[in-house]
Amino acid sequence: MKKWLSMMAMIAAAMFSFGGAPAHAEEEAVLDRAPNNADNFASLQHGAQMFVNYCLNCHSATLMRYNRLTDLGISQKEIQDNLLFTTDKIGNTMSIAMRPDDAKAWFGASPPDLSVEARARGRDWLYTYMRSFYRDPTRPTGWNNRVYENVGMPHVLWTLQGIRDARFTTETDERTGEKVKRFVGYTQVTPGALSNVDYDSAVADLVSYLSWMSEPAQQTRKRLGVWVLLFLALLSFLAWRLNAAYWRDIK
Numbered sequence: 001m002k003k004w005l006s007m008m009a010m011i012a013a014a015m016f017s018f019g020g021a022p023a024h025a026e027e028e029a030v031l032d033r034a035p036n037n038a039d040n041f042a043s044l045q046h047g048a049q050m051f052v053n054y055c056l057n058c059h060s061a062t063l064m065r066y067n068r069l070t071d072l073g074i075s076q077k078e079i080q081d082n083l084l085f086t087t088d089k090i091g092n093t094m095s096i097a098m099r100p101d102d103a104k105a106w107f108g109a110s111p112p113d114l115s116v117e118a119r120a121r122g123r124d125w126l127y128t129y130m131r132s133f134y135r136d137p138t139r140p141t142g143w144n145n146r147v148y149e150n151v152g153m154p155h156v157l158w159t160l161q162g163i164r165d166a167r168f169t170t171e172t173d174e175r176t177g178e179k180v181k182r183f184v185g186y187t188q189v190t191p192g193a194l195s196n197v198d199y200d201s202a203v204a205d206l207v208s209y210l211s212w213m214s215e216p217a218q219q220t221r222k223r224l225g226v227w228v229l230l231f232l233a234l235l236s237f238l239a240w241r242l243n244a245a246y247w248r249d250i251k
Contacts, residue, residue, distance in 0.1 A: 029146045029183070034127035037208035038219060041073045047209025048072060050202065052083045052094075054156050055114060061094035063115035064213050071216060111153075118211040126210060130157065130203045134166035134186060146183060161199045162192030 037043035048069055051061075066079050067090045074083075076090055084090065085097075100110050118126060129147040133155035136144035141154040146166065155161070167184040194202060212218070 029128065029132065031124040031128045034123040034207050035204040037204060038212065043205045044072045044209050044212055045074055047205035049083065050206045051209055056094060056096065058096065058111045059114045060096045061115045061213060062113055064094045066090050066092060066094065068216055114210060116214045118214040123207055123211050127203060127207045130206065131200060134164045135189065160192045160194045160202060163189040165189055
């Protein structure tokens with residue numbers, strides 16, 4: 001019941017927000033380096049929990065099935081008790097209740113599927129994006145983002161990070177002579193449930209999970225790649241010695 005109420009609240013908060021196209025930022029934001037927690041099951045498990053609680057209300061992940069989370073060390077019972085909505089089955093894909101036609105009619109555009117978003121955007125982009133929201137009364141949702149200016153998505157993690165204002169200055173570009181808005185920093189208006197360090201860590205967990213979800217077999221592929229390279233190195237050595245032995249008796 002709580003998850004259903006949470007989903008309805010998120011839909012209500014975002015009902016008019018996904019249709020707008022972003023405006024080009026005056027100053028390109030510098031991306032922060034995302035921590036790599038690909039081998040940390042605790043981080044990936046926490047990221048999966050955050051994804052279900054905060055992202056899956058509006059964004060689907062139709063290329064991922066719930067039972068694949070067992071690869072992260074989460075038991076089927078834990079998935080059923082903590083990560084499934086009432087009507088979902090453990091073998092279902094991570095879909096949402098909204099139909100695409102309804103989402104397009106309500107929002108102007110369907111919220112994007114996040115199955116491979118980490119591969120499309122990059123881990124650093126997602127990590128910086130989720131840490132760059134600030135309060136903006138001029139926007140329909142009341143929020144804006146330094147990485148994706150005039151984004152239609154509200155800040156779904158604001159209770160964790162708190163409310164921040166962004167500070168800007170206007171400077172003259174030496175090359176063009178035009179007025180350019182420069183980002184100075186953030187001002188914390190109200191604290192969130194997490195400290196800045198803990199919030200960054202939580203976002204790193206979420207981004208790590210999104211990266212894992214975009215290719216669940218990536219760690220297996222990398223391990224196999226190492227063995228393939230070792231095999232090819234051994235085969236090359238044997239071929240080299242065989243070639244030397246063959247040409248040794250030929251004058």
